[in-house]
Amino acid sequence: MTPPASSTPPPAGTAGEARVEEVRDRLRAVVDPELGDTIVDLGMVRGVSVKGGDVIVDVALTIASCPLRGQIEQDVVNHVRSLDWVRSVDVQVATMDAEERAAVMARARWKAREDAPETAIAPSTRVLAIASGKGGVGKSSVTVNLAVALASRGLTVGVLDADIWGFSVPRLLGMEGDVEARAGKMVPLERSVGSGTVRVLSMGFLADEEQAIMWRGLVLTRAVQQFLQDAHWGDLDYLLIDLPPGTGDVQMGLARLLPRTEMLVVTTPPMAAQKVAARAADMARRGYLRVAGVIENMSDFTCEHGTTYALFGSGGGARLAQGLGVPLLGSIPLHPDLAAGGDAGMPVATSGDDSELGAVFKEMARVIAEEVAPTVDVQGCSARMMERVEAAVAQVDVGPG
Numbered sequence: 058m059t060p061p062a063s064s065t066p067p068p069a070g071t072a073g074e075a076r077v078e079e080v081r082d083r084l085r086a087v088v089d090p091e092l093g094d095t096i097v098d099l100g101m102v103r104g105v106s107v108k109g110g111d112v113i114v115d116v117a118l119t120i121a122s123c124p125l126r127g128q129i130e131q132d133v134v135n136h137v138r139s140l141d142w143v144r145s146v147d148v149q150v151a152t153m154d155a156e157e158r159a160a161v162m163a164r165a166r167w168k169a170r171e172d173a174p175e176t177a178i179a180p181s182t183r184v185l186a187i188a189s190g191k192g193g194v195g196k197s198s199v200t201v202n203l204a205v206a207l208a209s210r211g212l213t214v215g216v217l218d219a220d221i222w223g224f225s226v227p228r229l230l231g232m233e234g235d236v237e238a239r240a241g242k243m244v245p246l247e248r249s250v251g252s253g254t255v256r257v258l259s260m261g262f263l264a265d266e267e268q269a270i271m272w273r274g275l276v277l278t279r280a281v282q283q284f285l286q287d288a289h290w291g292d293l294d295y296l297l298i299d300l301p302p303g304t305g306d307v308q309m310g311l312a313r314l315l316p317r318t319e320m321l322v323v324t325t326p327p328m329a330a331q332k333v334a335a336r337a338a339d340m341a342r343r344g345y346l347r348v349a350g351v352i353e354n355m356s357d358f359t360c361e362h363g364t365t366y367a368l369f370g371s372g373g374g375a376r377l378a379q380g381l382g383v384p385l386l387g388s389i390p391l392h393p394d395l396a397a398g399g400d401a402g403m404p405v406a407t408s409g410d411d412s413e414l415g416a417v418f419k420e421m422a423r424v425i426a427e428e429v430a431p432t433v434d435v436q437g438c439s440a441r442m443m444e445r446v447e448a449a450v451a452q453v454d455v456g457p458g
Contacts, residue, residue, distance in 0.1 A: 076107045076142070083136045083382060084114070088347035090183075090430075091125060092161070093316030095345060096133075099161050103151070110144030112137055117153045119161060126150065128429075132347070132383075139382030176285040176314060177242075182215075182293040183430045184318045185349065186311060188341070190333035192223070192302035194323050195354040198399055199389070200299040201229045202414075205406040206422035208253030212294040212432075215245065217284050218259030219311070220301040221277050222270050227261035231402020236262045243288040250407065256293070258284045278310035285314055294432050304340040312344030319349040319430055321386065326356060326373035338381050349429050351378040352421065356388035384429060387421040389414065 084102055085095045096102055096116065103115040114133055118126055130148045137146045153161065178184065187200045197220065204214045218226040227233060230248060236258070237244045245256035260270060260280070290296070298318070301307055311318055320341040324334035338348045353374025359365045368391060378385040389395070392414055398405040406422075408415035426432070 073107060077105050079140060080105045080107065080112055080114070080137055083140060084133065086136050086342050086348065086382065087129065087132045088319075088342075088345055089125070089129065090317050090319055090347050093345055094164065096129065099164060100157060101129075101153075101161070110142055111147070112143055112145070113147045113149060115149050115151065117151045117157060119153055119158055121152045128431075135384065136382035139379060177288050177290050178215075178285060178296055178315065179290075179292055181432070182290075182296050183432055184296045184298065184315050185425070185430060186219075186298040186300050186308075186318050186320045186341075186346075187323060187352075188300045188308065188320050188337040189302060189323045189330075190304065190336040191330065194302075194325050194330060194334070195389070195395075196220075196302070196323050197225045197229060197299050198395055198404075199321075199323050199352055199354060200297050201226055201399070202395075202404045202406040202418045203422060203425070204255050204295075204297050205230075205250050205404045206418040207295055207297075207426060208250035208255050209406070209409065209419070210422060210426060211252040212426070213254045213256070213292060215290050215293045215296040216255060216257045216259075217281075217296060217298045218257070218261065219281050219284070219298050219307055221260050221280050221307070223301060224259050224261040224264075224270075225399075226257060226259045226299055228266065228402060229399040229404065230255065230257060232257055232262075234262065239289055241287075243284070245288060245290060256290065258288055275306065278306050281307055281310055282314055295430075304336055308337075308340055309344065312341075312346055316345060319347045321350055321352055322348060322377065322381070323352045323354055324373055324377050325354055326370040328370070328373065328376075331373040331377045334377055335380065338377075348381055348383050350384045350386040350425075351381065352386050353377075353388040355391040358391040384424075386424050386429065387417055389417055 081097060085097045087096045088094065089096055089099060092099060101117055103117050106113045114137065116129065116133060130150065133148050134146045137143055187196050189196055200216060204216045208214045216226055218224050232246050232248055234246055243258060245258045246262060248255045264270060298311065320338065322334050322338050324330050341348050351374050355369055357365050357371065358368050374385050374388055390413065394405050394412065394414055405412060405414040406418040409419055410416045
């Protein structure tokens with residue numbers, strides 16, 4: 058269809074160039090989850106063209122069959138469409154040539170060596186941090202129920218309770234016991250969920266539930282580092298990290314320890330909560346972490362007569378998702394069963410479709426596992442290429458044998 062005359066691009070050097078820069082700025086929020094850097098800084102964006110409200114983005118991938126292609130394309134569309142003047146987004150995907158691939162691998166090697174110490178988390182594990190800018194929005198309840206819902210799909214899910222001061226994951230999952238050591242490393246406690254497994258590490262297994270943890274920031278970061286490095290996590294499909302509220306030491310330390318972490322931002326409907334949650338997303342992007350989606354908690358309440366009340370307002374999750382250019386993964390209604398299940402150590406997600414809340418978490422787990430953050434064999438993409446480059450570099454450094 059021929060665009061209207063008003064879609065004719067402005068002359069060079071005017072609003073047209075400004076809009077191209079706006080698009081590029083939004084694309085800096087699109088992070089390759091494997092390489093832990095933005096597609097702009099990696100040189101994957103070959104060009105941006107704007108014609109009125111229509112945007113074309115040329116993206117070059119390392120290989121044509123990259124399993125992350127769909128995710129990167131969708132992230133590009135979501136972020137660019139969050140600009141209010143954008144009408145359509147066309148992502149044109151090509152494959153890098155040898156020179157471009159070499160440049161990407163060089164930057165990836167540098168970033169990996171500079172920023173990411175070794176951890177016990179396998180490269181194939183998708184790492185999802187559940188975050189918000191403030192407390193009381195239900196991050197821990199969301200974390201444990203998502204873990205249970207994902208495990209119900211036959212997956213092995215790790216849960217790291219990184220809220221060192223305010224740990225609550227053991228009680229919410231109904232787990233207790235002492236953390237054992239094997240070869241000097243901690244062994245997570247396990248809970249079977251259907252054909253899947255949930256593995257958990259928390260300060261709740263190491264301290265009394267009513268004991269105050271009075272540690273400063275560097276000690277908190279070191280505790281999280283030990284949970285990631287000095288533990289036998291084994292093969293995990295997902296690692297869910299329950300973050301403390303805010304944008305402090307633990308969050309910044311996690312960005313350094315696991316730069317491939319992806320963030321799920323939890324908010325409640327009020328505008329105030331939405332604005333605070335946006336700060337958590339801003340922190341993630343400043344640390345080159347991908348923001349994978351938004352979850353709205355306490356969305357509404359339905360009384361026994363069937364009348365629904367938006368006690369805390371409505372639309373906060375959708376507004377935040379739109380502003381960040383990411384999907385709204387789900388809205389969790391305000392329901393007494395969520396708190397009751399947590400108090401009893403029986404997460405509502407264990408009930409599956411037998412309850413309204415169980416069905417909500419089951420659907421969010423499906424969206425995460427199939428659309429937003431599927432587990433894929435990333436060794437077929439850039440990771441394998443990096444291994445080959447590293448081997449070649451090592452061979453050159455050593456010289457002929």
